[in-house]
Amino acid sequence: xxxxxxxxxxxxxxITVGCAPATSQTSTSSTTNGQAATKGETITVVAxxxxxxxxxxxxxxxxxxxxxxxxxxxxIGRDAYLQKxxxxxxxxxxxxxxxxxxxxxVGQFAAGGQFEDLGPFMEKNGTNLEHFLPASVxxxxxxxxxYAMPLxxxxxxxxxxxxxxxxxxxxxxxxxxxxxxxxxxxxxxSPTEFGTTFQGKRGYTQPKEWYQxxxxxxxxxxxxxxxxxxxxxxxxxxxTFVVDNFRKHKVVxxxxxxxxxxxxxxAFQNEKVAMAVEWxxxxxxxxxxxxxxxxxxxxxxxxxxxxxxxxxxxxxxINTASKKKEAAYKFIxxxxxxxxxxxxxxxxxxPVKSVLQDPxxxxxxxxxxxxxxxxxxxxxxxxxPEWPSIQEMxxxxxxxxxAGEKSPKDALDETNASIHKLLESRGYYKK
Amino acid sequence: xxxxxxxxxxxxxxxxxxxxxxxxxVMFTSIKTPVQAFQIPPVWMFKPTFxxxxxxxxxxxxxxxxxxxxxxxxxxxxxxLFVGTLAGYSxxxxxxxxxxxxxxxxxFTKMFPPIVLVVPFFVIFRQFGGxxxxxxxxxxxxxxxxxxxxxxxxxxxKELPESLEEAASIDGASRFGAMWRIMLPxxxxxxxxxxxxxxxxxxxxxxxxxNLTGTQAKTLPVMAxxxxxxxxxxWGPVTATGTMLMIPxxxxxxxxxxxxxxxxxxxxxx
Numbered sequence: 001x002x003x004x005x006x007x008x009x010x011x012x013x014x015i016t017v018g019c020a021p022a023t024s025q026t027s028t029s030s031t032t033n034g035q036a037a038t039k040g041e042t043i044t045v046v047a048x049x050x051x052x053x054x055x056x057x058x059x060x061x062x063x064x065x066x067x068x069x070x071x072x073x074x075x076i077g078r079d080a081y082l083q084k085x086x087x088x089x090x091x092x093x094x095x096x097x098x099x100x101x102x103x104x105x106v107g108q109f110a111a112g113g114q115f116e117d118l119g120p121f122m123e124k125n126g127t128n129l130e131h132f133l134p135a136s137v138x139x140x141x142x143x144x145x146x147y148a149m150p151l152x153x154x155x156x157x158x159x160x161x162x163x164x165x166x167x168x169x170x171x172x173x174x175x176x177x178x179x180x181x182x183x184x185x186x187x188x189x190s191p192t193e194f195g196t197t198f199q200g201k202r203g204y205t206q207p208k209e210w211y212q213x214x215x216x217x218x219x220x221x222x223x224x225x226x227x228x229x230x231x232x233x234x235x236x237x238x239x240t241f242v243v244d245n246f247r248k249h250k251v252v253x254x255x256x257x258x259x260x261x262x263x264x265x266x267a268f269q270n271e272k273v274a275m276a277v278e279w280x281x282x283x284x285x286x287x288x289x290x291x292x293x294x295x296x297x298x299x300x301x302x303x304x305x306x307x308x309x310x311x312x313x314x315x316x317x318i319n320t321a322s323k324k325k326e327a328a329y330k331f332i333x334x335x336x337x338x339x340x341x342x343x344x345x346x347x348x349x350x351p352v353k354s355v356l357q358d359p360x361x362x363x364x365x366x367x368x369x370x371x372x373x374x375x376x377x378x379x380x381x382x383x384x385p386e387w388p389s390i391q392e393m394x395x396x397x398x399x400x401x402x403a404g405e406k407s408p409k410d411a412l413d414e415t416n417a418s419i420h421k422l423l424e425s426r427g428y429y430k431k
Numbered sequence: 432x433x434x435x436x437x438x439x440x441x442x443x444x445x446x447x448x449x450x451x452x453x454x455x456x457v458m459f460t461s462i463k464t465p466v467q468a469f470q471i472p473p474v475w476m477f478k479p480t481f482x483x484x485x486x487x488x489x490x491x492x493x494x495x496x497x498x499x500x501x502x503x504x505x506x507x508x509x510x511x512l513f514v515g516t517l518a519g520y521s522x523x524x525x526x527x528x529x530x531x532x533x534x535x536x537x538x539f540t541k542m543f544p545p546i547v548l549v550v551p552f553f554v555i556f557r558q559f560g561g562x563x564x565x566x567x568x569x570x571x572x573x574x575x576x577x578x579x580x581x582x583x584x585x586x587x588x589k590e591l592p593e594s595l596e597e598a599a600s601i602d603g604a605s606r607f608g609a610m611w612r613i614m615l616p617x618x619x620x621x622x623x624x625x626x627x628x629x630x631x632x633x634x635x636x637x638x639x640x641x642n643l644t645g646t647q648a649k650t651l652p653v654m655a656x657x658x659x660x661x662x663x664x665x666w667g668p669v670t671a672t673g674t675m676l677m678i679p680x681x682x683x684x685x686x687x688x689x690x691x692x693x694x695x696x697x698x699x700x701x
Binding site: 044046048049050051052053072074075076077078079080083084087088090091092093094095261262265266270281282284285291293 | 465466469549550553554557561562563637641642645646653656657658659660661662663664
């Protein structure tokens with residue numbers, strides 16, 4: 001018996017000894033090549049799985065052909081992404097050269113010294129930001145300095161069933177009427193169970209959908225002194241609108257507080273809802289017959305009711321701890337400029353005017369004109385280093401109101417007060 | 432004293448259904464097409480497809496990450512069993528000053544939520560030896576498994592009568608020999624439990640694998656998370672990976688279980 005066990009242990013040991021050096025060899029080979037100049041260097045980019053990873057990974061070989069710099073793109077799943085990137089940036093990981101974050105994190109990492117100021121690189125290379133859509137340029141600046149390049153633009157569109165709704169709603173009032181019409185509990189003839197839905201899951205998407213109601217009804221997040229104004233009349237009206245759709249009129253599925261992009265998409269794909277406010281990324285999923293067999297030929301998109309869209313941009317920046325900043329800069333400037341068209345062909349949405357208007361691309365990506373139109377009146381979240389905490393407070397308020405724990409007014413009063421307190425403690429209102 | 436009891440079967444099957452159903456559902460979903468996976472009411476009769484499995488193999492270097500997981504699990508389990516057993520034995524047999532504090536300190540490390548340790552671990556490993564290699568991950572896992580192994584082996588070895596060892600040394604065995612030949616075989620159930628838990632912890636661990644690895648030393652749980660993409664959760668590949676992730680531990684537990692049960696009942700009733 002004992003002999004057998006020893007034998008087993010020994011074979012295990014042999015296997016591991018046999019395997020270990022093999023893997024360590026591959027890991028050293030990729031880090032040791034090239035010290036001189038940027039040619040032959042390998043830069044490491046970390047990207048969220050999905051369209052960002054897929055398109056950057058596809059562009060890597062093209063970039064290498066043009067510049068001789070190799071790109072190693074690391075893929076991280078959606079839920080784990082921010083955790084991982086923050087650890088690497090805050091831990092000053094030299095192994096990470098280029099990081100992708102949403103524009104509202106640029107302020108935080110710029111103020112904390114994790115992102116390199118791109119000014120000197122732009123001057124040296126004679127690049128400017130004129131080819132980008134103006135709103136996206138604003139999104140990557142912190143205290144008038146550029147810390148990132150806008151890479152991938154996201155906005156929300158109204159997706160609706162064109163077989164049921166010939167004229168999409170132009171205002172939130174029309175939207176509410178249509179939502180009732182296509183909810184079975186209100187109208188037994190309705191082919192869909194619910195009229196619409198809401199991305200109600202606590203987190204960063206939920207406030208982003210809400211802003212579009214809020215802004216359209218006349219709300220603003222801050223006044224000119226950066227004092228929060230969420231509990232304005234417009235704020236209460238916008239939150240009451242959303243909460244009533246969910247709690248009172250029940251035109252939204254009862255589990256909408258667990259919905260984010262994928263859940264809303266799946267509700268629409270399965271003909272559970274007749275319309276939804278959804279990220280533009282849904283378009284390519286919906287028109288794909290294998291992914292959306294029930295609705296691929298029955299859907300259409302348009303601007304959100306009242307037309308004040310939310311936009312954000314995944315922005316690409318250089319880690320200050322990187323040892324290969326020149327090569328890293330070449331990559332981020334190439335992929336958002338010369339490579340932008342190829343990036344779009346690979347599935348992305350670059351905030352580059354000439355690409356969004358390119359007729360050849362519009363044939364491939366019919367949603368581009370809607371995205372460009374949405375941007376005209378679109379708004380962004382401000383680039384405050386405190387934004388992640390503020391966002392947390394806003395989603396907390398919305399969630400409490402959706403859960404019925406607090407009235408929309410009380411919830412927003414509380415949120416507004418906590419934001420004010422936070423910014424005051426950071427010295428925002430000192431004279 | 433074994434009687435047939437209809438109720439007994441009932442209770443057992445209720446318990447089994449409750450904890451096996453989610454696992455069954457994962458396997459069941461992994462052989463459905465995306466459309467079937469979300470049909471309501473669920474489809475029970477369909478032609479199984481292995482398309483999800485082929486997606487996993489074509490989109491990700493599954494075997495490479497599988498090997499990473501295996502190496503890290505085997506190494507960290509072996510290392511923590513070796514070090515932990517010796518430490519447990521020492522605590523049980525030798526008079527060590529401040530033993531009370533040592534036992535507390537061993538437990539203390541398990542009182543944090545692991546996420547608190549992520550950034551410190553990352554900074555430490557970045558400075559010594561670097562991240563994204565299997566040795567780093569092995570060391571990290573060993574440090575999580577050790578307290579558990581020490582505590583468990585200590586408990587088991589303490590309960591064994593010292594006279595057995597004395598008898599062995601009268602017959603000429605060294606201290607180490609007595610421990611190796613007499614005590615360890617008797618503490619086999621403790622050893623088996625430690626092995627299963629250490630292997631389980633290491634095999635399924637996600638948080639540290641995520642933060643301490645990049646592309647080279649990535650393990651399977653982190654790979655599985657890559658199917659949660661920006662646009663959609665690819666449930667098919669996620670469940671297919673989950674199913675394949677379960678198999679090795681399942682086999683390992685089956686192999687070790689024999690020792691576990693035998694040891695637990697042995698000598699229970701005199």
